[in-house]
Amino acid sequence: xxxxxxxxxxxxxxxxxxxxxxxxxxxxxxxxxxxxxxxxxxxxxxxxxxxxxxxxxxxxxxxxxxxxxxxxxxxxxxxxxxxxxxxxxxxxxxxxxxxxxxxxxxxxxxxxxxxxxxxxxxxxxxxxxxxxxxxxxxxxxxxxxxxxx
Amino acid sequence: xxxxxxxxxxxxxxxxxxxxxxxxxxxxxxxxxxxxxxxxxxxxxxxxxxxxxxxxxxxxxxxxxxxxxxxxxxxxxxxxxxxxxxxxxxxxxxxxxxxxxxxxxxxxxxxxxxxxxxxxxxxxxxxxxxxxxxxxxxxxxxxxxxxxxxxxxxxxxxxxxxxxxxxxxxxxxxxxxxxxxxxxxxxxxxxxxxxxxxxxxxxxxxxxxxxxxxxxxxxxxxxxxxxxxxxxxxxxxxxxxxxxxxxxxxxxxxxxxxxxxxxxxxxxxxxxxxxxxxxxxxxxxxxxxxxxxxxxxxxxxxxxxxxxxxxxxxxxxxxxxxx
Amino acid sequence: xxxxxxxxxxxxxxxxxxxxxxxxxxxxxxxxxxxxxxxxxxxxxxxxxxxxxxxxxxxxxxxxxxxxxxxxxxxxxxxxxxxxxxxxxxxxxxxxxxxxxxxxxxxxxxxxxxxxxxxxxxxxxxxxxxxxxxxxxxxxxxxxxxxxxxxxxxxxxxxxxxxxxxxxxxxxxxxxxxxxxxxxxxxxxxxxxxxxxxxxxxxxxxxxxxxxxxxxxxxxxxxxxxxxxxxxxxxxxxxxxxxxxxxxxxxxxxxxxxxxxxxxxxxxxxxxxxxxxxxxxxxxxxxxxxxxxxxxxxxxxxxxxxxxxxxxxxxxxxxxxxxxxxxxxxxxxxxxxxxxxxxxxxxxxxxxxxxxxxxxxxxxxxxxxxxxxxxxxxxxxxxxxxxxxxxxxxxxxxxxxxxxxxxxxxxxxxxxxxxxxxxxxxxxxxxxxxxxxxxxxxxxxxxxxxxxxxxxxxxxxxxxxxxxxxxxxxxxxxxxxxxxxxxx
Ligand code: SF4
Ligand code: SF4
Ligand code: SF4
Ligand code: FES
Numbered sequence: 001x002x003x004x005x006x007x008x009x010x011x012x013x014x015x016x017x018x019x020x021x022x023x024x025x026x027x028x029x030x031x032x033x034x035x036x037x038x039x040x041x042x043x044x045x046x047x048x049x050x051x052x053x054x055x056x057x058x059x060x061x062x063x064x065x066x067x068x069x070x071x072x073x074x075x076x077x078x079x080x081x082x083x084x085x086x087x088x089x090x091x092x093x094x095x096x097x098x099x100x101x102x103x104x105x106x107x108x109x110x111x112x113x114x115x116x117x118x119x120x121x122x123x124x125x126x127x128x129x130x131x132x133x134x135x136x137x138x139x140x141x142x143x144x145x146x147x148x149x
Numbered sequence: 150x151x152x153x154x155x156x157x158x159x160x161x162x163x164x165x166x167x168x169x170x171x172x173x174x175x176x177x178x179x180x181x182x183x184x185x186x187x188x189x190x191x192x193x194x195x196x197x198x199x200x201x202x203x204x205x206x207x208x209x210x211x212x213x214x215x216x217x218x219x220x221x222x223x224x225x226x227x228x229x230x231x232x233x234x235x236x237x238x239x240x241x242x243x244x245x246x247x248x249x250x251x252x253x254x255x256x257x258x259x260x261x262x263x264x265x266x267x268x269x270x271x272x273x274x275x276x277x278x279x280x281x282x283x284x285x286x287x288x289x290x291x292x293x294x295x296x297x298x299x300x301x302x303x304x305x306x307x308x309x310x311x312x313x314x315x316x317x318x319x320x321x322x323x324x325x326x327x328x329x330x331x332x333x334x335x336x337x338x339x340x341x342x343x344x345x346x347x348x349x350x351x352x353x354x355x356x357x358x359x360x361x362x363x364x365x366x367x368x369x370x371x372x373x374x375x376x377x378x379x380x381x382x383x384x385x386x387x388x389x390x391x392x393x394x395x396x397x398x399x400x401x402x403x404x405x406x407x408x409x410x411x412x413x414x415x416x417x418x419x420x421x422x423x424x425x426x427x428x429x430x431x432x433x434x435x436x437x438x439x440x441x442x443x444x445x446x447x448x449x450x451x452x453x454x455x456x457x458x459x460x461x462x463x464x465x466x467x468x469x470x471x472x
Numbered sequence: 473x474x475x476x477x478x479x480x481x482x483x484x485x486x487x488x489x490x491x492x493x494x495x496x497x498x499x500x501x502x503x504x505x506x507x508x509x510x511x512x513x514x515x516x517x518x519x520x521x522x523x524x525x526x527x528x529x530x531x532x533x534x535x536x537x538x539x540x541x542x543x544x545x546x547x548x549x550x551x552x553x554x555x556x557x558x559x560x561x562x563x564x565x566x567x568x569x570x571x572x573x574x575x576x577x578x579x580x581x582x583x584x585x586x587x588x589x590x591x592x593x594x595x596x597x598x599x600x601x602x603x604x605x606x607x608x609x610x611x612x613x614x615x616x617x618x619x620x621x622x623x624x625x626x627x628x629x630x631x632x633x634x635x636x637x638x639x640x641x642x643x644x645x646x647x648x649x650x651x652x653x654x655x656x657x658x659x660x661x662x663x664x665x666x667x668x669x670x671x672x673x674x675x676x677x678x679x680x681x682x683x684x685x686x687x688x689x690x691x692x693x694x695x696x697x698x699x700x701x702x703x704x705x706x707x708x709x710x711x712x713x714x715x716x717x718x719x720x721x722x723x724x725x726x727x728x729x730x731x732x733x734x735x736x737x738x739x740x741x742x743x744x745x746x747x748x749x750x751x752x753x754x755x756x757x758x759x760x761x762x763x764x765x766x767x768x769x770x771x772x773x774x775x776x777x778x779x780x781x782x783x784x785x786x787x788x789x790x791x792x793x794x795x796x797x798x799x800x801x802x803x804x805x806x807x808x809x810x811x812x813x814x815x816x817x818x819x820x821x822x823x824x825x826x827x828x829x830x831x832x833x834x835x836x837x838x839x840x841x842x843x844x845x846x847x848x849x850x851x852x853x854x855x856x857x858x859x860x861x862x863x864x865x866x867x868x869x870x871x872x873x874x875x876x877x878x879x880x881x882x883x884x885x886x887x888x889x890x891x892x893x894x895x896x897x898x899x900x901x902x903x904x905x906x907x908x909x910x911x912x913x914x915x916x917x918x919x920x921x922x923x924x925x926x927x928x929x930x931x932x933x934x935x936x937x938x939x940x941x942x943x944x945x946x947x948x949x950x951x952x953x954x955x956x957x958x959x960x
Contacts, residue, residue, distance in 0.1 A: 046425070046429060047425040047428050047429050047432075048421065048422055048425045048426075048466065051422065051425060051466045051467060052466060054467070055466050055467060068438065078438045079432055079433060081438070081440065081443060082431075082432040082435050082437070082443050082447075083428065083429065083432040085440070085443050085444060085447055086428050086431065086432060086447055086450075086453060087428065089447060089453055089454075090424070090428065090453055090454050090457070093254060093453075093454040093455075093470060093521075094254075094454070094467050094469075094470045094471065095470040095471040095472045096467075096471070133467070133471070136471050137298075137468060137469060137471065140297045140298070141297065141298075143297070144220075144294060144296050144297050147281070147294050148220045148281075148294050161511070161513070162536070163533050163534060163535050163536040163537075163539075164535060164536040164537045165533070165535075165536020165537075165539065165637045165638060166536065167536070168536050168537060168637055169536075169637060172626060172636060172637075174619070174623065218511070218512075218513070219511070219512075247533065248530055248533040249513050249533065251518040251519075251522075251530075252513070252514050252517070252518040254518060254521070255514075255517050255518055255520075259517055260512070260514035260516075260517045260518070262517075263514070263516050263517040263520075264512065264514060264516050264517065264752075265745050265752070268516055268743075268879075268880075268881045269738050269868070269879075269881055270737070270738060270741055270742050270743050270754070270881055270883060271742070271743050271745065271752065272742040272743060272744060272745075272757075272761065273744070273745045277745045277746065277747050278745075278747065279512075279745075279746075279747055279748070279749060279750045280747045280748070283747045283748040285504070285506065285748065286504075287495035287503055287504050288495060290493050290506050290508060290748045292508055292509075292748065292749065292750060295512055295750075315533070315638060316536065316637050316638070319636070371523060371525055371875075372525060372643055372648070373525045373550075373554075373643040373644045373645055373844075373846065373847060374846060375846070376844070376846070402630075402634055402635050402640075403634055403635070403640045405634070406633075406634030406635075406640055406641050406648055406649045407641075407648040407649050408529075408634065408640050408641065408643070408648050411526075411529060451523045451874065451875075451876060452521060452522055452523050452526075452876070455521060455522050455526075456526075459530075
């Protein structure tokens with residue numbers, strides 16, 4: 001059975017969300033693997049949303065925000081940028097490839113950019129393979145329990 | 150009212166939590182007067198078997214310290230759960246894994262390899278590893294099975310309340326005892342399940358006497374690298390302090406001794422994941438907008454995972470590394 | 473094979489913190505003894521990747537009964553990693569903290585764990601053989617004095633170490649917090665009381681134990697003797713020191729065998745692995761592992777209060793020195809191999825620790841603000857050794873050029889005594905369990921006394937918190953049926 005990556009996307013309402021929408025309206029074909037959650041700003045994407053997504057079965061997480069200087073809340077996208085950098089560093093110590101997390105600036109008019117990023121990222125995750133976080137940890141537990149029995 | 154029964158137990162514990170209970174000094178006499186202590190391996194004479202024969206729910210209150218590191222720890226956790234009306238995860242180990250749970254960033258195999266083969270003083274030419282069951286010439290001897298990862302108490306049984314801290318400060322332990330005694334004595338309703346006892350409802354920063362201005366940071370320093378100003382917030386001085394991501398309760402002890410908080414009181418109220426809370430807090434104070442500069446500053450935080458999750462890794466969303 | 477199997481679980485089968493399995497042969501005699509530690513944490517592995525300066529705050533969690541020992545060994549290893557020497561006042565503050573801790577911890581053992589055997593006698597009922605029994609026999613005011621002594625220790629730990637349990641103030645290059653004159657005065661008055669309590673303890677030991685010939689005979693009896701090498705940290709004059717110096721090892725005749733600096737420990741000590749215990753068995757590397765045997769040909773050594781006194785030429789404070797001389801005179805000269813004399817050695821150390829604390833707190837330099845320097849050199853590798861109450865404690869770190877740990881090795885106090893404890897217990901069991909003899913509670917306690925003399929604190933591996941140590945002994949036949957069970 002071929003592996004279809006599950007990707008959770010957090011898109012800023014003011015830019016990337018509209019950009020992705022535009023891609024759809026313009027019939028730019030993009031992968032169906034991406035499930036979008038709309039947020040008010042990329043700065044509102046709490047690190048716990050990202051980690052929770054991985055824990056609950058996402059193979060990749062994509063965050064989209066306004067270009068530098070364009071954030072409606074001035075600092076939000078920079079905050080997102082710093083969080084993503086720190087998160088990437090942390091993911092590695094948990095044995096999760098940092099490439100599973102990606103941050104992109106995509107404006108409301110960049111449907112084509114959205115299409116490119118979506119295809120690229122999906123292929124990237126396809127190459128990395130499934131994460132299956134919960135199942136993997138549970139599997140390790142099971143091995144120990146069998147040892148006791 | 151029948152005399153309430155009290156049990157105390159240590160699983161994978163350092164013993165510090167037990168000392169913290171003893172350190173409540175004269176209050177310990179009140180405890181002995183109010184409760185019938187039915188099981189306390191460190192101080193009294195009751196055996197595992199004595200607990201096995203007790204009726205279910207016959208222990209009123211069980212204070213359980215230490216994490217779940219091996220099969221024996223889990224077995225006793227289950228037994229005490231069945232026998233106790235109120236089961237309390239006492240101290241950071243039982244609550245959230247504490248420092249021993251840093252082992253969740255590596256594997257059991259790696260631990261065994263390091264301890265029994267690679268450490269330079271180890272002399273083990275036959276590559277012997279400890280085994281759960283060993284046949285010796287006289288018969289068989291047994292030791293418990295070492296688990297893949299450290300678990301908190303609530304990951305193996307249902308837990309009613311938590312008392313954070315490594316160890317919980319004695320004044321807090323004494324305060325909890327007063328509350329519990331009051332409830333039992335006066336027939337008051339039990340607190341809602343999951344309540345955190347013996348701690349505050351704010352963050353460590355709220356108890357800290359240092360002045361915090363939430364300054365932006367261009368470079369982080371390690372505690373031994375600079376001399377700190379005694380009145381200013383350590384984080385403002387660029388020293389990574391877990392205060393903003395830590396529950397109040399200890400009285401900011403470490404910070405008062407001029408070293409940063411490391412978070413032993415666990416996540417603050419309404420935060421599930423202490424490490425991510427810290428990550429978020431730091432993201433707001435790093436003074437850069439350019440990706441390269443951000444990386445440069447982040448690289449001065451030398452061990453983010455091991456610091457943000459110094460005490461709470463077992464309880465984190467991801468729980469353990471997958472290596 | 474009709475071997476009988478006796479399991480002794482010191483407070484522990486119930487929680488898995490250490491047990492002794494004794495096998496009997498056909499003749500009903502002790503065939504073999506296994507002393508097993510079922511606990512492992514893996515600090516040597518999971519500390520890798522951590523910044524080295526955090527180690528004094530991480531390794532405290534090896535043991536909540538003696539976190540001070542790990543805090544100090546770790547701080548010294550950190551100094552070595554960064555090639556720094558703390559300023560004199562910083563060093564003295566650490567040594568003060570450490571000696572106060574020793575005085576508190578040794579008293580705890582003497583009054584709560586080891587003492588009851590002597591004060592009440594080994595045959596006393598187990599329900600009395602505890603601290604409350606001691607208090608009942610010698611008077612309530614002594615119990616109060618003891619609680620006060622412990623309270624002094626706690627208060628000074630919090631003041632100098634930041635926390636009562638799991639200290640935080642030592643950093644590479646010194647300590648983070650100094651002592652004001654106001655605070656110093658408070659510490660001094662507490663330490664003065666600690667010295668008095670130490671003197672009182674020596675007197676109590678003299679009255680209760682030394683004036684009782686039966687006890688002295690018991691101490692000197694063969695059942696409780698173990699001839700092995702003795703290890704201890706000594707200063708430049710070969711006197712006992714807990715905080716600093718070289719490790720000296722003397723043979724069974726008291727002759728110096730080796731004396732090494734911390735960074736030479738790997739040439740001198742190695743650890744053997746057995747499949748039935750999570751705790752390794754250290755031995756003298758120059759001799760090589762020869763198994764669980766006694767004598768100069770064997771590589772087994774002890775690291776206990778007694779071995780420290782054996783390995784040294786004397787004590788650095790006057791009252792402790794006088795008591796040191798008296799002990800050897802009474803017990804027939806150096807070295808002493810009588811395991812139970814460890815209790816005496818322990819209170820001599822208690823006296824030294826209290827006297828030394830007083831010297832330090834009265835040192836004019838102790839309130840100097842010059843307590844820490846900032847390391848400037850590139851971190852590399854370092855070893856820190858201190859004496860923990862329960863034996864020589866070694867921390868060894870290797871870091872990268874940023875001071876991030878690459879390798880960690882720990883040889884913990886009690887671990888040193890893993891083999892000697894097993895051997896002492898076996899010897900006591902062999903001497904006390906004979907064919908046809910009912911294993912009574914008294915017999916059981918006498919076996920346990922061999923174990924208890926070491927004050928084994930497996931908080932570092934398992935845990936034996938001072939207090940009464942209940943036991944269950946189960947004797948089974950070859951079918952596993954229980955023939956006899958004694959519990960207390
Ligand atoms: S919470 Fe801290 S003091 Fe308590 S057992 Fe764990 S390490 Fe020890
Ligand atoms: S960050 Fe640390 S030093 Fe600053 S206010 Fe909070 S607890 Fe105090
Ligand atoms: S300051 Fe932080 S690390 Fe120190 S005791 Fe308080 S909560 Fe724990
Ligand atoms: S509003 Fe779009 S990123 Fe802030």
